Amino acid sequence: MDFGSESLSRLVDEFARLPGIGRKTARRLAFHVLRSDDEAVARFARALTDVKSKITFCGICHNVTESSPCSLCTDVRRIDDQVCVVEEPSDVLAVEATGEYRGRYHVLHGVLSPLDGIGPEELKVKELLARVREQSPREVILALNPDTEGDATAFYLQKLLVPLGCTVSRIARGIPVGGDLEFADTATLGRAIQGRERMGG
Amino acid sequence: MDFGSESLSRLVDEFARLPGIGRKTARRLAFHVLRSDDEAVARFARALTDVKSKITFCGICHNVTESSPCSLCTDVRRIDDQVCVVEEPSDVLAVEATGEYRGRYHVLHGVLSPLDGIGPEELKVKELLARVREQSPREVILALNPDTEGDATAFYLQKLLVPLGCTVSRIARGIPVGGDLEFADTATLGRAIQGRERMGG
Numbered sequence: 001m002d003f004g005s006e007s008l009s010r011l012v013d014e015f016a017r018l019p020g021i022g023r024k025t026a027r028r029l030a031f032h033v034l035r036s037d038d039e040a041v042a043r044f045a046r047a048l049t050d051v052k053s054k055i056t057f058c059g060i061c062h063n064v065t066e067s068s069p070c071s072l073c074t075d076v077r078r079i080d081d082q083v084c085v086v087e088e089p090s091d092v093l094a095v096e097a098t099g100e101y102r103g104r105y106h107v108l109h110g111v112l113s114p115l116d117g118i119g120p121e122e123l124k125v126k127e128l129l130a131r132v133r134e135q136s137p138r139e140v141i142l143a144l145n146p147d148t149e150g151d152a153t154a155f156y157l158q159k160l161l162v163p164l165g166c167t168v169s170r171i172a173r174g175i176p177v178g179g180d181l182e183f184a185d186t187a188t189l190g191r192a193i194q195g196r197e198r199m200g201g
Numbered sequence: 202m203d204f205g206s207e208s209l210s211r212l213v214d215e216f217a218r219l220p221g222i223g224r225k226t227a228r229r230l231a232f233h234v235l236r237s238d239d240e241a242v243a244r245f246a247r248a249l250t251d252v253k254s255k256i257t258f259c260g261i262c263h264n265v266t267e268s269s270p271c272s273l274c275t276d277v278r279r280i281d282d283q284v285c286v287v288e289e290p291s292d293v294l295a296v297e298a299t300g301e302y303r304g305r306y307h308v309l310h311g312v313l314s315p316l317d318g319i320g321p322e323e324l325k326v327k328e329l330l331a332r333v334r335e336q337s338p339r340e341v342i343l344a345l346n347p348d349t350e351g352d353a354t355a356f357y358l359q360k361l362l363v364p365l366g367c368t369v370s371r372i373a374r375g376i377p378v379g380g381d382l383e384f385a386d387t388a389t390l391g392r393a394i395q396g397r398e399r400m401g402g
Contacts, residue, residue, distance in 0.1 A: 005267045007251040014248045018230050031291045041253045044215045045246040050208040052242045066206045090232050
């Protein structure tokens with residue numbers, strides 16, 4: 001389509017490259033940028049390049065950070081004997097948002113996926129084992145996504161972690177809060193029944 | 202929320218400022234940027250700043266362009282005696298995408314909205330009247346949004362344009378192609394009946 005401007009077309013292309021952004025939304029975003037003032041756009045551009053130039057990975061938990069070790073690893077108020085293993089840095093934020101966890105983290109940067117050529121060497125598995133050996137945490141919580149790759153990775157890690165003397169647990173699968181039994185898929189409902197919690201008696 | 206990185210938080214904020222992008226999507230986009238290679242991010246940042254530094258407005262139709270007059274105004278294959286009046290530069294793209302129109306354009310940069318302090322002086326109305334007086338097009342097509350402000354602006358322009366000796370028309374309102382009468386609102390269905398097309402007989 002002729003946008004009458006090559007630089008506008010390019011910006012639309014860049015927005016459309018982002019995940020979940022289609023051509024129409026990309027166009028709307030590009031026109032929004034066009035209407036924004038110069039300073040706001042310069043700030044946006046700087047935020048983009050800053051993220052790439054300033055962000056590095058924590059030497060302990062492998063989460064994204066601007067200085068290694070990261071603030072979660074150095075926070076003395078956090079519990080040392082629990083390590084929560086997640087797939088991606090964004091999962092750390094999701095767990096933090098619950099306010100239910102006060103231990104440390106370990107970011108794997110993916111899950112095992114042999115078809116995509118992702119084995120243990122591509123993930124931070126070696127680093128996790130070294131850390132557990134060294135720090136001997138009481139519990140390792142596997143907060144991986146409840147899908148095929150997440151399940152396979154969880155079983156793989158469990159086999160390696162249990163011999164090191166720590167408890168390995170996995171976040172519960174079940175009906176989401178506010179969900180409806182009628183519309184739950186059978187696998188989820190089955191898991192919810194298996195993982196039922198005793199209420200007394 | 203503690204992102205463990207001030208520059209990452211800032212990028213999330215910038216994405217969340219875009220229209221239609223919530224905090225969760227902004228976070229997903231920021232992590233996507235983090236995973237992209239340096240060159241791709243630099244290209245994105247450059248596209249943002251380029252749009253602001255290179256884009257100007259066409260002296261004739263007031264559409265966005267990198268050189269005035271724009272390619273739509275200088276294209277000799279387009280018909281000179283039709284002018285399509287639209288609200289925003291993005292509407293030019295929407296009309297162009299139909300392939301149904303081969304005339305010229307005029308971008309108002311908004312619609313009349315007294316409550317927001319937008320009167321004729323804030324829009325390219327004076328420029329439209331001067332252009333119609335000078336070029337005497339056969340027809341002015343008002344392709345404004347079919348909402349209250351669009352309607353008011355259309356009636357206002359019609360009053361001013363008709364005395365200048367041109368036909369003033371307005372794009373049809375009716376049931377969208379592929380739409381369903383049952384789910385159409387009464388105003389739209391009413392307009393569709395009023396604007397019915399004779400099929401013969």
